[in-house]
Amino acid sequence: MPSSSTPEAAAATATPQRRRPRGLSRRPAFWFIAPSVIALLTIGLAPILFAVWNSLHEYNLARPMAGKPFVGLENYAHVLGDGTFWSSLGRTLGFLVTAVPIEIAIGLWAALLLHRPGLGFMRALARVSLVIPMATTYAVVGLIGRLVFNREFGVANEILGWVGIPTTDWLGDPTRAYAALVIMDVWQWTPFCTLILLAGLSMVPRETEEAARLETPSAWRILRHVQLPYLLPGLTAILILRTADILKEFDKIFTMTRGGPGSATELISVYIQRIAFRVFDQGTASAQAILLLVLCIVLSRLYIRYVYREAEQ
Amino acid sequence: MSVTATAPRAAGRRARASVWHFLGLAVVFLTSVFPFYWMVTTSLKTRAEAVARDPVWLFTPTLKNYEAALFDYGVAHALLNSTIVASCTTVLAVLLGTPAAYALARYEFRGKRELWFWYITNRMVSPIVLAVPVFLIANSLGLIDTHLVLILLYLTFTLPIVVWICTDQFRGVPVALDEAARLEGAGAWTIFWRINLPLAMPGVVVSAILSFIFAWNDLLYALVLTRSEARTAPLAATSFMSGYELPWGEIMATGTMIVLPMVVFALIVSRRLVQGLTMGAVK
Numbered sequence: 278m279p280s281s282s283t284p285e286a287a288a289a290t291a292t293p294q295r296r297r298p299r300g301l302s303r304r305p306a307f308w309f310i311a312p313s314v315i316a317l318l319t320i321g322l323a324p325i326l327f328a329v330w331n332s333l334h335e336y337n338l339a340r341p342m343a344g345k346p347f348v349g350l351e352n353y354a355h356v357l358g359d360g361t362f363w364s365s366l367g368r369t370l371g372f373l374v375t376a377v378p379i380e381i382a383i384g385l386w387a388a389l390l391l392h393r394p395g396l397g398f399m400r401a402l403a404r405v406s407l408v409i410p411m412a413t414t415y416a417v418v419g420l421i422g423r424l425v426f427n428r429e430f431g432v433a434n435e436i437l438g439w440v441g442i443p444t445t446d447w448l449g450d451p452t453r454a455y456a457a458l459v460i461m462d463v464w465q466w467t468p469f470c471t472l473i474l475l476a477g478l479s480m481v482p483r484e485t486e487e488a489a490r491l492e493t494p495s496a497w498r499i500l501r502h503v504q505l506p507y508l509l510p511g512l513t514a515i516l517i518l519r520t521a522d523i524l525k526e527f528d529k530i531f532t533m534t535r536g537g538p539g540s541a542t543e544l545i546s547v548y549i550q551r552i553a554f555r556v557f558d559q560g561t562a563s564a565q566a567i568l569l570l571v572l573c574i575v576l577s578r579l580y581i582r583y584v585y586r587e588a589e590q
Numbered sequence: 591m592s593v594t595a596t597a598p599r600a601a602g603r604r605a606r607a608s609v610w611h612f613l614g615l616a617v618v619f620l621t622s623v624f625p626f627y628w629m630v631t632t633s634l635k636t637r638a639e640a641v642a643r644d645p646v647w648l649f650t651p652t653l654k655n656y657e658a659a660l661f662d663y664g665v666a667h668a669l670l671n672s673t674i675v676a677s678c679t680t681v682l683a684v685l686l687g688t689p690a691a692y693a694l695a696r697y698e699f700r701g702k703r704e705l706w707f708w709y710i711t712n713r714m715v716s717p718i719v720l721a722v723p724v725f726l727i728a729n730s731l732g733l734i735d736t737h738l739v740l741i742l743l744y745l746t747f748t749l750p751i752v753v754w755i756c757t758d759q760f761r762g763v764p765v766a767l768d769e770a771a772r773l774e775g776a777g778a779w780t781i782f783w784r785i786n787l788p789l790a791m792p793g794v795v796v797s798a799i800l801s802f803i804f805a806w807n808d809l810l811y812a813l814v815l816t817r818s819e820a821r822t823a824p825l826a827a828t829s830f831m832s833g834y835e836l837p838w839g840e841i842m843a844t845g846t847m848i849v850l851p852m853v854v855f856a857l858i859v860s861r862r863l864v865q866g867l868t869m870g871a872v873k
Contacts, residue, residue, distance in 0.1 A: 305693070305697070305778035305779070306693040306696075306697035306699055308689075309689035309690055309692060309693035309697075309778075309782070310689070310690045310693050310694070310705070312686050312689070312690075313686040313687055313689075313690040313709075313749055313753065314690075314705075316686055316745055316749065317709070317712055317745070317746065317749060320742050320743060320745055320746055321712050321715070321720065321746045323727075324720050324723040324724045324727060325719065325720070325723065327723040327726070327727060328719070328722055328723040331722075331723060331726070386614075387614075387618050390611065390614045390615055390618065391615075391618075393611060395608060395611065396608065396611055396612055396615060399612060399615045399616070399619070400615060402615075402619055403615040403616075403618040403619045403622075405857065405860070406618065406619045406622035406623050407618070407622055408853065408856045408857055408860045408863060409622055409623060409626050409853055409856075410622055410625075410626075411856065411863065411867070412803065412849070412852045412853045412855070412856035412857075412863075413625075413626065413849050413852070413853070414806070414807040414809075414824055414845075414848050414849055414852060415807060415809065415824075416807075416809040416824040416825075416827060416828060416848075417629070417824070417827065417845040417848055417849050418625075420629075420827060420828075420841055420842070420845050421625045421626075421628070421629050421842075421845065424628070424629070424632060424838060424841075424842065425625060425628060429641065429643060430640075430641045430642060430643055430645065432628055432645045435644070435645045461625075464621070464622075464625060468622060469864065469867060471618075472863075472864045473864060473868065476864070514868055518867070518868055521714050524716050525716040525717060525718075527717065527718060527809070527810045528807075528808075528809035528810060528824070531809065531810075531813070531828065532809070532827070532828050532831070546716060546717075546718040546810070549718045549722070550718055550721075550810070550814075553718075553721070553722045553725070554725070554814060559722065559726060562722050563722055563723065566718060566719040566722045566723075567719075569716055569718065569719055570715060570716070570719045573714050573715050573716055573719070574711065574714075574715075576714060577710065577711045577714035577715075580710075580714065581707045581710070584868075
């Protein structure tokens, strides 16, 4: 069968008998894709361009008489010199380095438990229960956190009391409020780590694993030398996705602590929300949003590079 | 029960190991379920039991909180809004997303990979980035507190889910079917609509359920863009939070009504839930 020299020519002389779909005319592909692209450009990109425009102007909704004078990069300079912006970003980063390692560690422990054969019913029950935290609406996770960690009647204090930890005011103290938020995040996202790592563990060829078990009784050495290579793609995915997710973190904090006490739990999204919708400074908030967007885009490139290219092979 | 003389110690070790294994699994189960359990039980308690200084473990359940939340606090209306918004955005995402997914699975064209990744980039963007400018746009267009603005905005994260999951699904449909149909004279649209879409239904349903869950769960956009008419359920749940004495029973009843349907949905698609959350990164 004579093959055309270029894909363009192939498309032009499309024959129905061709075995590969490449031979099709490209017009239908365009019409199939165009509506979704137009929708996303209008809804996703247009507002961002508008935000760029806003970020270059002074624009405060609380001062409608002041107009919207062009200020160039002044808003960006202001944001970059704003200690509160950096500390909210730092808090976000701090959240990441506290919550994610705990989630991975507990998640790995649980994944190893679920990977081991036996205790069929209990295992199925434990596995199914992992879906619940992930399905719980973020805002409701925050509400539950507020209930469980309540100073007067919170069940957290009761349970900690069983192991001799004295009653404390979790949400009234800056450090403890932060810790309580981390605990709720760990509750919600450890199952995600467990299931991803469990998928990794099940990729290890059965014979390899059994051979290793005969070789050494040490579960640690099997984990390090046999299972770890299969866990790495999952770990990369967890790291990048959790980073993206914690940059977005808003609903849970808003319902649990509103960023308080003081600004102890004010992560970046919560801070931008405050500037935009409580201080009404749209110019500054837009500049902050654009900077956060840049961060998100860098992350998504990383995601595509490390997670997707890997998984595609 | 008899233990062979040669391996009593090994058997003992195995029994001990399985006790630890059992306890570990029990811990996984209890910690996953406990906060959820506490929410549901609090929603069934009287006001005094809900805020008793010593947590109440045994009580007679009452549905009073649900009645009060639904009708006195307007949660019924908010749940209806959530249902409308999440359903419409899901339908729209499926209508726009499945043809794109089909084209990505079947056709070759320049920039295809970049396009595919571009969809996912939309999902990685923090909602607050869009919320700031969209608020101003919606305000000037008079779209604040309408279902429409939420439905459209939710497309930014539901559409990528549909495109990615369905592309995967369409790849599994044999190309031979397309070719057979083409020989019969069917056009591209007919081939997609009559042959591929029905065969890809399982993936389409999964992506629709995931879209619905994500749209249902949003608080930030609803907080910024709605007031009272289009107020969604998560927002209604937070609006109890003013005042000194919080109606915990009603709050938790609302929480339960928001979460319970999502848990059921998530259990239905549990096998693909993680894929939805990672967008197929880890199979």
